[in-house]
Amino acid sequence: MTAMTMIEAIRDAHVVAMERDDRVVVFGEDVGYFGGVFRCTLGLQQRFGAHRCFDTPISEAGIVGAAVGMAAYGLRPCVEIQFADYMYPAYDQIVSEAARLRHRSAGDFTAPLTIRMPTGGGIFGGQTHSQSPEALFTHVAGLKTVVVSNPYDAKGLLLAAIEDDDPVIFLEPKRVYNGPFDGHHERPIVPWSKHPLGEVPEGHYTIELGTARVHRAGSDLTVLTYGTLVHVAQAAADETGIDAEIIDLRTLVPLDLDTVLASVIKTGRCLVVHEATLTSGYGAELSATVQERAFHHLEAPITRVCGWDTPYPHAHEWAYFPGPDRVGRAMQALMSA
Amino acid sequence: MRKPDLDEKVERIALMRKQLVRVLDDDGQAVGPWAPGLTPEQLVTGLRDMMLVRAFDARMLRAHRQGKISFYMQCLGEEAIACAQQRALRPGDMHFPTYRQQGLLIASGYPLVEMINQVLSNTHDPLKGRQLPVMYSSREHGFFSISGNLATQYVQAVGWAMASALRGGTAIASAWIGEGATSESDFHAALVFASTYQAPVILNIVNNHWAISTPEDFARGASATFADRGYGFSIPALRVDGNDYLAVYAVSQWAAQRARANLGPTMVEWVTLRVGAHSTSDDPSGYRTDEAARFPLGDPVDRLTRHLLVTGALDDARQQALADEVTRDVEAAFQEADSHGSVKGGVVISPKTMFDDVYAVLPRHLREQRDQVEG
Numbered sequence: 001m002t003a004m005t006m007i008e009a010i011r012d013a014h015v016v017a018m019e020r021d022d023r024v025v026v027f028g029e030d031v032g033y034f035g036g037v038f039r040c041t042l043g044l045q046q047r048f049g050a051h052r053c054f055d056t057p058i059s060e061a062g063i064v065g066a067a068v069g070m071a072a073y074g075l076r077p078c079v080e081i082q083f084a085d086y087m088y089p090a091y092d093q094i095v096s097e098a099a100r101l102r103h104r105s106a107g108d109f110t111a112p113l114t115i116r117m118p119t120g121g122g123i124f125g126g127q128t129h130s131q132s133p134e135a136l137f138t139h140v141a142g143l144k145t146v147v148v149s150n151p152y153d154a155k156g157l158l159l160a161a162i163e164d165d166d167p168v169i170f171l172e173p174k175r176v177y178n179g180p181f182d183g184h185h186e187r188p189i190v191p192w193s194k195h196p197l198g199e200v201p202e203g204h205y206t207i208e209l210g211t212a213r214v215h216r217a218g219s220d221l222t223v224l225t226y227g228t229l230v231h232v233a234q235a236a237a238d239e240t241g242i243d244a245e246i247i248d249l250r251t252l253v254p255l256d257l258d259t260v261l262a263s264v265i266k267t268g269r270c271l272v273v274h275e276a277t278l279t280s281g282y283g284a285e286l287s288a289t290v291q292e293r294a295f296h297h298l299e300a301p302i303t304r305v306c307g308w309d310t311p312y313p314h315a316h317e318w319a320y321f322p323g324p325d326r327v328g329r330a331m332q333a334l335m336s337a
Numbered sequence: 338m339r340k341p342d343l344d345e346k347v348e349r350i351a352l353m354r355k356q357l358v359r360v361l362d363d364d365g366q367a368v369g370p371w372a373p374g375l376t377p378e379q380l381v382t383g384l385r386d387m388m389l390v391r392a393f394d395a396r397m398l399r400a401h402r403q404g405k406i407s408f409y410m411q412c413l414g415e416e417a418i419a420c421a422q423q424r425a426l427r428p429g430d431m432h433f434p435t436y437r438q439q440g441l442l443i444a445s446g447y448p449l450v451e452m453i454n455q456v457l458s459n460t461h462d463p464l465k466g467r468q469l470p471v472m473y474s475s476r477e478h479g480f481f482s483i484s485g486n487l488a489t490q491y492v493q494a495v496g497w498a499m500a501s502a503l504r505g506g507t508a509i510a511s512a513w514i515g516e517g518a519t520s521e522s523d524f525h526a527a528l529v530f531a532s533t534y535q536a537p538v539i540l541n542i543v544n545n546h547w548a549i550s551t552p553e554d555f556a557r558g559a560s561a562t563f564a565d566r567g568y569g570f571s572i573p574a575l576r577v578d579g580n581d582y583l584a585v586y587a588v589s590q591w592a593a594q595r596a597r598a599n600l601g602p603t604m605v606e607w608v609t610l611r612v613g614a615h616s617t618s619d620d621p622s623g624y625r626t627d628e629a630a631r632f633p634l635g636d637p638v639d640r641l642t643r644h645l646l647v648t649g650a651l652d653d654a655r656q657q658a659l660a661d662e663v664t665r666d667v668e669a670a671f672q673e674a675d676s677h678g679s680v681k682g683g684v685v686i687s688p689k690t691m692f693d694d695v696y697a698v699l700p701r702h703l704r705e706q707r708d709q710v711e712g
Contacts, residue, residue, distance in 0.1 A: 025503065051503050057533055062492055062526030069433075069496025069510070072481065075503070089522065096486045097493065103694045105474040105482035106464045110697070141695050165697035210700065254700040 003193040004200040006177045009151035010040045010116075013158035014078065016204050018048050021076060024162060026053040028063055028080030028116075037082055038118055038177060060090035064115060068097050071111040071167075078162050081117040084171065085131045090115075098167040099142030114161045114168045119147070120228055120275050121312050122175035122185065122321060130312035132227070132276035137169045138252045138285065144209055145252045147171040147226040150180065150197035153250055156207035164209060173227040173275070181228055182235035183323035212256035214263070218245035221269035221334055224260060224286050226250060229273045229322065236328035242335060244271075252282055257289070264290050268299040269334050273327055278306040300337035305330045340370035340587075343595045347573050354564035354574040357608065360583035365643035373587040377650035379424070383582050384645060385659050386420040386444040387638050392663040393439070393449060396671055397456060401617045405681055406456050408470045412437045414580070414612030414629065415545055417637035420444045421585035422511065422541070426479075426593050429508040433481045433494035436471050437543065438513055445478040449667060453674035458685060461677040465693070466685050488514055488521035491540070495530045498538035498596070509596040511539040516563050516606075517548020520556045524566075528604075532570035537596035539589065540572065540604040543579065545611035550624040567604035579607030580637040583644070608634065687712045 004012065017024045026044055028036070032055035035042030044053035056063050060081055067077035081087045087094070098111040121130030137145045144166055148154040154172070161168035175181045179189040180197070192198030215230050220243040223233045230248045237244040245263050249256065264270045270290050272283040283304045290302055305322045313320050338358050341350045360371050375383070394411035401409045412419070419440025423432075432441050442452060454461040456470040464474060474482035481497075484490060494512030501508045514524060519542060531538055542563045546553045557563060567574030573595070577588045585607065592603035612629045614621045645651035678684025692699060692707040699707070 025500075057526075057529045059526045059529060061523050062530045065489060065492030065523055065526060066496030066499060066530055069493035069498075070500040070503075072493065073431075073497045073500035073504075075500045092486055093489060093492075093523075096484060097489050101482060102697070104464070104468055104472070104484075105476075106467065107694050108463075108474045108476050109482050144696075254702065257701060 001199040004151045006151045009155040013155040017162045023076045064090035064093040067113045071113045072109045078114040084117040084119040085128045116170045118174040119171045120173035126314040127311040135282045144168045149230040152197045160206040180231040183232040210254035212259040213248045215248040216246040218243040222263040222267045225273040235324040240328045242331045264294045265297045270302045272304045359578040361581045365647040371587040387416040389663040390416045390440045392667045396667045410616045417582040418579045418607045422589040425589035432511045433490035434513045447478045449670035458680035459678040487518035488523040492527035498536040509537040516544040528570045531602040535601035539592045542606045547611045549615045564606040574604035576606045579609035580634040582641045
């Protein structure tokens, strides 16, 4: 085991994948020589050569479109969109092409590619460097959508994504690249080296897509969340003294329904937390699914704490971000409901 | 029109983007350095390919009028482009076609009955009733799955070509697009990727002058030609008579040789005319007059036939025999496919199969949804 940041864990996953399988190629804007603006691909070009890891023109449609063609050829591209906010020019290639190629060709052609992108706010990125567009992917048949919250999971999930035979959207909340950010922006961040999930095994391991992780066992209520908000929910539980069971979903599609339902049936209360905007967010899907399947176990209405339905603001970032105070208040309200 | 060396500097052939490569003259003779030197047998095969495509299209349009199919798109007048390029490339190469390159499949020997099974969406449809008619797919025959979203395939072809180069392969990709769809941003993404990485790809633009109802100048803008698009990317770009089977063959072969020699991409604007409607859902009488009779490049089937007649490679009896043969082949294929049902006749495969191939392995939520579907 080695202490790693999430950046280092993602980089390590690339190294392991590229060493194990010479069909794995890695590319994107500033990804090659420089190693990516968040440094997730640092050293790959030097280690594996420019034919395995390379820079691209600033064209997200080109990056994903070329990756679809490469995947159809038989390669395993793992590409980076520099910020999730920049993925919209590639959306047609993701939704109409990568996601549907296997189905529309009845298995004649497939698109086994991984599309990584940093998501979420908390870095004063304003509305074009802060978005969490996971619901735009979970709504699309044929895609798998992963959101990571820590170094250990990030490595195992990225290796699973690259090895998966279907296109995988791999979302990396940038606020947890360097530590388990819990929403207390006024405090210094705890580094991953001081957190058990920053301990990352060497070599190859995978975490099966579609498996959630019980981040914190508890009996008062269930929190369904993922990404940065896992750590925010932990802080809220600690600060309110509410014995919350926090489920880190890790994969949104396919969803680990068994883990979700077992927890909600046990606690009888369900709080859904995500950073993305509320309306038609993934939380709506979770809320609907839980009430359809566990209604008679619920002792209170399912509650959502999410980003407001506004563009992500610059000056009012912390008023937008669903931090531990908001999540904690929602927990208390849910307990007294 | 001169024929440059494969490695000719792009600036020395820059003017070819505004000129027109032709081989067949008005008397049916093959003239100039681009004459590809095909044997009489190869030429007759090329003619038969085009006749087969035309007979196939005619039969499908008849089936549409008979109410047997829901939709069809013919390529009347454009047969030479796909048929000749297919014969000029090699097995293992991959075409990324639009919906009007059925000639690629037919000239590759793909079974007509499989095409008709797809068009009928019947129980033997290789695409299991999932795609609109004519959106074929055949990896084995070098024909990438057709998308209804225009231009997406163009940059995918560049990616496929890059992959072939990265793996040290000798296969090349051929990207296809209509002139109207060159307006899409994916077209421009494809050009910058092809130029930056010098991908082994042929960048075909089929200029049939009509994007449904809008004439070509809406996509062309103030440029003189579509081949002009290659110039800013330093991609060698040629403008070619697309109704001249010999010119299409020769230029396709030249572009393929360049790609295989690691000399990078080549753009070709094939000048042709969409003689028919955009699709069976389109009525062109509302936006165009019949200009086919006045189109200066002439019918590609007639022109190759004339060449074969004047050079003695074909006589009237053989020509009639070919016509009878292709009609018979198409009819036999149609009868066989028709026996396997159709979506119009309500004989299709189980609707439960719609859940297959969404993912490699059926996930729980789809399994539960499939259980709710009858059949």
